[in-house]
Amino acid sequence: xxxxxxxxxxxxxxxxxxxxxxxxxxxxxxxxxxxxxTCHTTLDQxxxxxxxxxxxxxxxxIAAGDTGGEIxxxxxxxxxxxxxxxxxxxxxxxxxxxxxxxxxxxxAVVLGVLARRWSRGRGGEAGARPPGDPGSNxxxxxGPDVERRVDEELARFDS
Amino acid sequence: MPLRVVAQGLALALxxxxxxxxxxxxxxxxxGKLAVGSxxxxxxxxxxxxxxxxxxxxxxxxxxxxNFWASWCVPCKQEAPLLESASKRWRARGVVVLGVDSRDFTxxxxxFMRKYQLTYPVVRDGSxxxxxxxxxxxxxxxxxxxxxxxxxxxxxxxxASRAQLDAGIRKALRA
Numbered sequence: 001x002x003x004x005x006x007x008x009x010x011x012x013x014x015x016x017x018x019x020x021x022x023x024x025x026x027x028x029x030x031x032x033x034x035x036x037x038t039c040h041t042t043l044d045q046x047x048x049x050x051x052x053x054x055x056x057x058x059x060x061x062i063a064a065g066d067t068g069g070e071i072x073x074x075x076x077x078x079x080x081x082x083x084x085x086x087x088x089x090x091x092x093x094x095x096x097x098x099x100x101x102x103x104x105x106x107x108a109v110v111l112g113v114l115a116r117r118w119s120r121g122r123g124g125e126a127g128a129r130p131p132g133d134p135g136s137n138x139x140x141x142x143g144p145d146v147e148r149r150v151d152e153e154l155a156r157f158d159s
Numbered sequence: 160m161p162l163r164v165v166a167q168g169l170a171l172a173l174x175x176x177x178x179x180x181x182x183x184x185x186x187x188x189x190x191g192k193l194a195v196g197s198x199x200x201x202x203x204x205x206x207x208x209x210x211x212x213x214x215x216x217x218x219x220x221x222x223x224x225x226n227f228w229a230s231w232c233v234p235c236k237q238e239a240p241l242l243e244s245a246s247k248r249w250r251a252r253g254v255v256v257l258g259v260d261s262r263d264f265t266x267x268x269x270x271f272m273r274k275y276q277l278t279y280p281v282v283r284d285g286s287x288x289x290x291x292x293x294x295x296x297x298x299x300x301x302x303x304x305x306x307x308x309x310x311x312x313x314x315x316x317x318x319a320s321r322a323q324l325d326a327g328i329r330k331a332l333r334a
Contacts (some may be wrong), residue, residue: 035286037262037286038262038287049231049232050229050262050263051284052231053231053264053267057264060267075287078264078265078285079285079286079287080288081284082286106169110166136227
């Protein structure tokens with residue numbers, strides 16, 4: 001329960017700056033999230049003429065009060081989705097976000113199952129002979145004749 | 160044992176999947192330069208100069224001077240008057256100059272067209288995917304397409320002169 005509450009608080013803490021940043025985007029921030037269509041690097045690393053033109057466009061849209069999402073949508077309308085450094089979280093592109101997560105979950109499940117099998121195997125070995133069993137000292141169990149003779153000797157010794 | 164089989168199956172599926180992805184990427188990657196004589200890739204793109212779309216196939220039977228350009232490209236500015244002049248001079252002979260504004264803002268393209276008084280049709284290739292299908296790796300590039308839809312000549316970079324442009328058109332008309 002405490003874990004869920006902590007996760008919710010963490011999610012809210014991370015979501016708040018993200019929302020603020022979308023409402024009041026900065027050029028420097030958007031430059032890292034957009035790709036120059038001619039040189040295929042992020043805008044902050046490009047000095048191509050179209051990258052300069054895109055920076056001018058972003059400055060103008062920020063001044064006009066557009067959100068980060070609106071600016072990106074306008075650039076996608078001009079240059080296509082490849083202008084985004086990160087694929088959109090919808091449609092087939094959602095797979096890019098979900099597959100790594102699925103991989104981590106699958107890995108955790110496999111590790112969990114392997115750990116469980118390993119611990120069960122060790123438990124099974126230890127439990128193969130109940131405590132107190134004469135064979136549990138690592139030697140083979142005594143035969144019935146030998147066992148009977150030992151019992152007789154012990155009984156004689158006790159009397 | 161069954162877990163090992165499942166793990167091996169998953170690993171095998173992963174390897175096969177990655178191989179399939181590699182093959183798909185190689186087969187769908189941008190092609191190299193078009194060879195002279197080869198059939199050019201078709202397209203239907205929205206027009207910059209007018210509403211609606213234009214299909215390259217609608218120009219079959221005519222010589223097409225297909226010019227890939229962008230408003231931010233300096234050599235494109237220098238060759239624009241040559242293309243406009245050729246468009247007017249050769250129109251009656253069934254020659255169409257078709258501009259493809261690529262990796263550009265539509266507004267910038269329209270300003271460019273007004274500034275250089277371009278009257279020939281221009282279509283929009285914002286993502287540059289059409290340019291990629293023609294193997295364009297810089298702007299401008301010009302493809303002379305014969306009436307049969309095959310590439311007759313290809314010029315990389317700025318058209319040097321009216322004579323060079325006319326020679327390309329004459330060759331395509333003979334194709």
